[in-house]
Amino acid sequence: MVSRGAAAVLVAALIAVAPIPAAAAPVRDAQLAAMAARLFPSLGGHLPIDPVRQRRIDACAGTAPCVVEAAIWRDEERDALARNAGARAADVRREIDGLNEVLRIYGVGKLPRYPLVDGSDEGFGTPAFAAVVADAVLLATAQASDPAVAGDPSLSLALALLDANDKNAAIAFEPLDQRYNAGAVARARRLDWPRFPYTAIIALGVGPEDSTTALSARGKANVRMAAELFAQGLAPFIIVSGSAVHPRDTPHVEAIEMRRALIQRFGIPADAVIIEPYARHTTTNLRNATRRLIALRAPLDRDALVVSNIGHIDAIASPAFTARNQRELGYQSGRIGSRPSPNTITFRPDAASLRIDPLDPLDP
Numbered sequence: 325m326v327s328r329g330a331a332a333v334l335v336a337a338l339i340a341v342a343p344i345p346a347a348a349a350p351v352r353d354a355q356l357a358a359m360a361a362r363l364f365p366s367l368g369g370h371l372p373i374d375p376v377r378q379r380r381i382d383a384c385a386g387t388a389p390c391v392v393e394a395a396i397w398r399d400e401e402r403d404a405l406a407r408n409a410g411a412r413a414a415d416v417r418r419e420i421d422g423l424n425e426v427l428r429i430y431g432v433g434k435l436p437r438y439p440l441v442d443g444s445d446e447g448f449g450t451p452a453f454a455a456v457v458a459d460a461v462l463l464a465t466a467q468a469s470d471p472a473v474a475g476d477p478s479l480s481l482a483l484a485l486l487d488a489n490d491k492n493a494a495i496a497f498e499p500l501d502q503r504y505n506a507g508a509v510a511r512a513r514r515l516d517w518p519r520f521p522y523t524a525i526i527a528l529g530v531g532p533e534d535s536t537t538a539l540s541a542r543g544k545a546n547v548r549m550a551a552e553l554f555a556q557g558l559a560p561f562i563i564v565s566g567s568a569v570h571p572r573d574t575p576h577v578e579a580i581e582m583r584r585a586l587i588q589r590f591g592i593p594a595d596a597v598i599i600e601p602y603a604r605h606t607t608t609n610l611r612n613a614t615r616r617l618i619a620l621r622a623p624l625d626r627d628a629l630v631v632s633n634i635g636h637i638d639a640i641a642s643p644a645f646t647a648r649n650q651r652e653l654g655y656q657s658g659r660i661g662s663r664p665s666p667n668t669i670t671f672r673p674d675a676a677s678l679r680i681d682p683l684d685p686l687d688p
Contacts, residue, residue: 615678
C-alpha cells in the first residue's frame with residue numbers, strides 16, 4: 325500500500341513529465357489572406373495597434389456604426405504610419421486611403437465612383453444596410469486573430485465589410501495565369517516576339533444591359549474583328565478583357581464569354597487566347613491587359629493593338645481618356661498611338677500598370 329505522501333510525490337512527478345499541450349495555432353482563412361494580399365500588399369497583413377485608435381474603437385462598445393467611424397484612419401494617423409514605412413511610404417498612404425474608402429462606402433454609405441455597378445447592394449439608410457454593417461462588425465471580431473489581419477482592427481473590418489457584401493471579385497479568378505492562361509504563358513516562353521507586328525490584340529468587352537445575354541452583339545463583333553486580325557498574323561495572342569459588370573450582378577463575365585466564342589466559333593487555339601476577367605472600365609481594360617503582357621514577358625517597347633467598336637476607340641483616342649486615366653488611376657497605363665483603322669488603335673504598355681489601386685476594391 326502506497327502512503328498518501330508517497331502518492332502525492334508520484335502524482336507530482338507524473339505531472340512534471342507529462343507533455344504540455346501546444347497552444348493551438350490561429351485558424352487561417354485562405355480567402356481572407358488572399359484578399360489582404362491583393363488589396364493591401366504593402367501593409368503586409370499587419371497594422372500596428374495604436375492605443376489611441378484602439379481606445380476610440382473600444383469606446384463604441386460594439387455598436388456597429390460607431391465602430392466603423394472609429395476605425396477610419398485620420399490623416400495624421402495615416403501619415404505617422406507612412407513615416408515609419410521608409411521606402412514604402414507612398415504605397416502605405418495609398419493603401420490606407422483605399423482601406424478608408426472601403427470603410428466609408430460599405431460601412432457608412434458613401435457613394436462609390438461608379439454607383440451603378442459598385443458599392444453595397446443595400447440602399448444607404450435602410451434596415452438591410454444597417455444589418456449588413458452589423459454582420460460585418462461581428463465577422464471582423466470573429467476573425468481578429470487571423471494572421472492575415474493582425475493588429476489594428478480596421479484591416480479586418482474593411483475586409484469583413486467586403487465579405488459581408490459578397491464583394492470578393494478581386495480574387496475571383498486567382499491564380500489567374502495558372503488556372504486560365506497556363507497554355508498561353510507556356511507558349512510565350514518559347515515565342516519569337518519580333519516575328520509579329522504587335523505583341524497582342526486586345527479585344528475589349530462590351531457588356532449587355534440584361535442579365536440573360538451572355539455576350540452582347542457588340543461584344544460578338546469585337547470577337548470577330550479580333551479573330552480576323554489574328555488570322556492575318558498580326559499578333560501571337562488575343563487578350564480578351566472584361567469582368568461581370570453590366571448589368572449590375574450579371575453572372576456573365578465578358579472575358580470568359582469572349583474566349584469561349586473565339587475558340588468555339590472561330591477556331592482560335594486555346595493557348596493563343598488570354599483572359600483578363602477583372603476590368604470593369606476602359607481605363608482598367610488597358611491597365612490589366614498590360615499586367616497580362618508583363619506576365620507573358622512580352623516586350624513592353626512594342627505596341628499592342630486594341631480593337632472595339634468605333635465609338636469606343638474614339639473615346640480611347642480622345643484627350644478626355646488621358647485625363648480620366650490620370651484622375652482615376654493616377655498615371656497612364658501606356659501610350660495611345662496611331663489608329664490603323666476605325667476599329668483599332670495602337671497601345672504601348674507601361675510597367676506603371678503594376679501599381680495596385682485599393683481605391684477600387686473589386687479590381688485593384
